Amino acid sequence: MTRVRLRVNGRVTADDVPARLSLADYLRDRRNLTGTHLGCEHGVCGACTVLIDGEPARGCLTFAVACEGREIRTIEGFDGDRIMTALREAFHRHHALQCGFCTPGMLVTARDIIARNRAGSAREIRKELAGNICRCTGYTNIVAAIAAAAEAVKKEESVE
Amino acid sequence: MKPAAFDYVRPASLAEAIVLLSQAQGSAQGSAQASAQGSRGDAPIDVQVMAGGQSLVAMMNLRVASPGLVIDIGRLAELRAVSETADYVALGACVTHAAIEDRLVPDPSRGLMPSVAANLAYRAVRTRGTLGGSLALSDPAADWPATMAALDAQVVLRGPRGERAVAAVAFATGIYQTVRAADEIIASIRIPKLSPQGRWGYAKFCRKSGEFAESIAAVVCDPARAYARAVLGAADGPPIVLPRTSALLAAGKAAAADACKRALAEDLGANDFDDFKASLHTAMVMRAIGQVLA
Numbered sequence: 001m002t003r004v005r006l007r008v009n010g011r012v013t014a015d016d017v018p019a020r021l022s023l024a025d026y027l028r029d030r031r032n033l034t035g036t037h038l039g040c041e042h043g044v045c046g047a048c049t050v051l052i053d054g055e056p057a058r059g060c061l062t063f064a065v066a067c068e069g070r071e072i073r074t075i076e077g078f079d080g081d082r083i084m085t086a087l088r089e090a091f092h093r094h095h096a097l098q099c100g101f102c103t104p105g106m107l108v109t110a111r112d113i114i115a116r117n118r119a120g121s122a123r124e125i126r127k128e129l130a131g132n133i134c135r136c137t138g139y140t141n142i143v144a145a146i147a148a149a150a151e152a153v154k155k156e157e158s159v160e
Numbered sequence: 161m162k163p164a165a166f167d168y169v170r171p172a173s174l175a176e177a178i179v180l181l182s183q184a185q186g187s188a189q190g191s192a193q194a195s196a197q198g199s200r201g202d203a204p205i206d207v208q209v210m211a212g213g214q215s216l217v218a219m220m221n222l223r224v225a226s227p228g229l230v231i232d233i234g235r236l237a238e239l240r241a242v243s244e245t246a247d248y249v250a251l252g253a254c255v256t257h258a259a260i261e262d263r264l265v266p267d268p269s270r271g272l273m274p275s276v277a278a279n280l281a282y283r284a285v286r287t288r289g290t291l292g293g294s295l296a297l298s299d300p301a302a303d304w305p306a307t308m309a310a311l312d313a314q315v316v317l318r319g320p321r322g323e324r325a326v327a328a329v330a331f332a333t334g335i336y337q338t339v340r341a342a343d344e345i346i347a348s349i350r351i352p353k354l355s356p357q358g359r360w361g362y363a364k365f366c367r368k369s370g371e372f373a374e375s376i377a378a379v380v381c382d383p384a385r386a387y388a389r390a391v392l393g394a395a396d397g398p399p400i401v402l403p404r405t406s407a408l409l410a411a412g413k414a415a416a417a418d419a420c421k422r423a424l425a426e427d428l429g430a431n432d433f434d435d436f437k438a439s440l441h442t443a444m445v446m447r448a449i450g451q452v453l454a
C-alpha cells in the first residue's frame with residue numbers, strides 16, 4: 001500500500017492504495033465517484049477519460065499512485081463550468097446519448113475539444129473524438145451536439 | 161482487465177532510477193527483458209521502466225506484461241528538459257506527444273514532428289505518452305521510430321557505464337526489440353535541425369483515426385545539408401530505410417515518377433511483403449514524396 005494524496009474535484013484526499021489500482025478504479029471504489037466508467041481497460045474506448053491537472057487522460061492507463069499531488073477532475077466536478085453547461089444542454093437537445101455509458105468520457109473529451117478550439121467543423125470534431133467509442137448513437141448526434149455547444153460558447157463569449 | 165500486483169517506485173532523479181534499475185536487474189538475474197514488452201513470450205518480465213505508461217499500462221492490463229517492479233520516470237523534470245545547439249534540438253525522453261503537438265518545445269523539423277504528434281493516438285493518450293517511451297517500446301506500427309529515423313536523430317542512453325548515443329535508424333532491432341541494454345534508460349533524443357530549404361513528407365494509413373498504422377512513410381529532404389532519407393514504418397519490424405529511393409531524392413531526381421516507382425519497387429522487393437502490403441507501402445511512400453516535391 002502506498003499513501004496517495006490528490007485533489008479530486010477540489011477536495012483534498014489521502015488514501016492507502018495498492019500500486020495496481022488504476023486512477024479510474026480509485027475514483028469509483030474509494031471516492032464513490034461512479035460517473036467515470038471503465039469500458040475496455042486498455043485505452044481504446046475513452047469512457048474513463050478524466051482531467052489530470054486540466055488535461056484529458058485515460059483513467060484506466062494511469063495508476064492512482066502515479067498521480068500523487070495531482071489535481072483530478074471527473075464528470076462530477078464540472079458544476080458551473082461554462083463549456084460543460086453548454087455541452088449538457090446540447091447533449092440533451094440533440095439526443096446525443098442513448099445508454100449513457102460513454103457519455104462521461106464523451107463530455108470530458110468534448111469539453112477539451114472546445115477548450116482547445118478544435119470544433120471548427122464536423123470533420124475536425126470527428127477526428128478529435130476518435131478516441132471515444134459509442135456503441136449506440138452512431139456519433140451523428142454527438143457531433144451535432146458538440147458543434148452546437150461550441151457555437152453557444154462562442155456566442156456567449158462575443159456578448160461579453 | 162486489471163494488472164497483476166507489482167511494486168512501484170518513483171525515483172527522484174535519473175541517476176537514482178538507473179541505480180534502482182541496475183539493482184533490480186541484478187536481483188532478477190537476467191530474467192528481465194531489455195525491451196518494454198516480453199518478446200520472449202513465456203519469460204516473466206521483472207522490471208519495467210514507465211514513462212507515460214500509455215502502452216505499458218495497457219499491456220499490463222491485458223496481462224501481456226506483468227512486471228514485478230515498475231520504475232516510474234514520467235515525472236522527472238530532467239527528462240522533460242529541452243536544450244538546443246546550432247545543429248540540433250535535444251528533447252528529454254519524457255517530453256509528451258501533446259507538448260510536441262502544441263509546440264511547447266522547439267521544433268527542429270519545420271513542422272514534421274508537431275504534425276506527426278497531432279495525428280498520433282488520441283489527445284487523452286498524447287497528454288501522457290512520451291517520445292522516449294515510444295522509442296523504448298519500438299512498436300513496429302508506431303510513428304516516432306520511423307520519424308526519428310527519417311530525421312537522422314540520435315537516441316541518448318544513460319546507464320551505469322555512462323552515456324552513449326545511438327542513431328535512431330539503428331535503435332530498433334526487431335519487433336519490440338532495441339539496442340538499449342537492460343540497465344539503460346533513454347535520457348534524450350537529439351534531432352538535427354532542418355535548414356530553411358529542408359522539406360518533409362509524411363503519410364500513414366490507418367483504418368481509423370488514431371489507430372496504430374498499417375503503413376507509414378516518412379521522407380525528409382534537406383539539400384542544404386546534402387541529406388535525403390525515405391523511411392518506411394509499420395513494416396512488421398523496425399523502420400526500413402529505402403536506399404535507392406533516398407538516393408533519387410538526394411540527386412533531385414525523385415520528380416520522375418516512373419524512375420521513383422522503379423527505385424521504390426526495388427527497395428521494397430528486398431523485403432518480403434505480400435502484394436497488398438507492397439501496394440499500400442508504395443502508395444504511402446509516393447504520397448510522402450509528393451508532399452516533399454509539392
